Amino acid sequence: MIRNSYCKRFTDCSQCPKTAGDILTYRKFPKGQHFPADKCISNCMLFMIKGELLINSQEYPGTTLHDRQFILQAIGSKLELLALTDVEYIVYWFNELPQICESRYQEILDITEAPLTYSPMIMNYRLNNFMADLGEYLTEGPSCEPYIRLKTQELIFLLFSYYPLPQLNNFFFPIKSYTESFQYFIMQNYSKVKNVEEFAHLGGYSVTTFRRLFKNMYNVPVYEWILDKKREGILDDLQHTKQRITEISTRYGFDSLSHFAHFCKASFGDTPRALRMRVTQGKENGKK
Incomplete structure (x- = not known):
């Protein structure tokens, strides 16, 4: 490439925090x-x-x-x-x-x-x-x-x-x-996996690449997103379906009911049974 010998930069950008990186x-x-x-x-x-x-x-x-x-x-x-x-x-x-x-x-x-x-x-x-x-x-x-x-x-x-x-x-x-196909893959499979490594393997990605792709597309870390989606699904299933608690626990990849109960307690402040009872009691009070 021919360089313009008549132009010279007089600023030193090497220490500036506003360097552009790899854009x-x-x-x-x-x-x-x-x-x-x-x-x-x-x-x-x-x-x-x-x-x-x-x-x-x-x-x-x-x-x-x-x-x-x-x-x-x-x-x-x-x-x-x-x-x-x-x-x-x-x-x-x-x-x-x-x-x-x-x-x-x-x-x-x-x-x-x-x-x-x-x-x-x-x-x-x-x-x-x-x-x-x-x-x-x-x-x-x-x-x-x-x-x-x-x-x-x-x-x-x-x-x-x-x-x-x-x-x-x-x-x-x-x-x-590609955006639609990646998003479709995510929405179809997030509830089936237990961790990021399993998710990446299911899609044929390395863990590093999968994390980067996900972060770039959703602007949040993948594990944090999976947990949020699981919380949404679990709470909805407990409060709006008649599925047994054991079935819900298995569906979302928990190894035991005690592990599932601990997750609900940490996420929602109560046990699965108590979360379901809240809705039942609310409906009964609404009928009075």
Whole structure:
């Protein structure tokens, strides 16, 4: 990449607490660099600056990316990379897009069918110039988070404003698809597992990846979320169904009634039988 010798940064951002981390990253790797298939812990857009990069994913199986091409991979999707030449590219990691134009984004997501095939997008004149300038900045050293946030807004503005809706529909569809499938998996299985490790194994994830995916999507630790959901379900079953307490205890994965009673006492301040009696007594009082 050609550096502009006439511009020099006069600030030292290395000690600033507002460094941007990995929101926008500039990557440079030699020919032969290989990254085995792994699940993305956030949504990401990959913009090729130089070289040829072989990617392999469900959307882009065996696809070679060239200069000025870019793709999107959704949270939870598997991606494998192999540098066919020396490569340089920029990656934008995000959980939610900057709110530039909510109505436009909703228009994009309203499509309900996946495209027949996914094709890499091509950077137009404006986007290519933006990426060239951004690449120079990212190679200078630590990035300023407020500045990077502004650049992500500019990036989304350029995508939303200078690309036709059908292309954007296809480009962003994986976000909707993977998000819905992951959420469906969570809601179908959270009551069947006893711990995070079991949950991750059931979905084919490593525990670390599963924790990150869940935290990024729900903004709470997975174990805390599971406990909250179990509490909701247990209380509802005790107070609004006629299931036996032993059945409820088994359904939510408790090894014994004493363990279940201890959990209810800690969560709701009373035993399962007493929690059920409260509702029964309340109904009887209401009839008087």
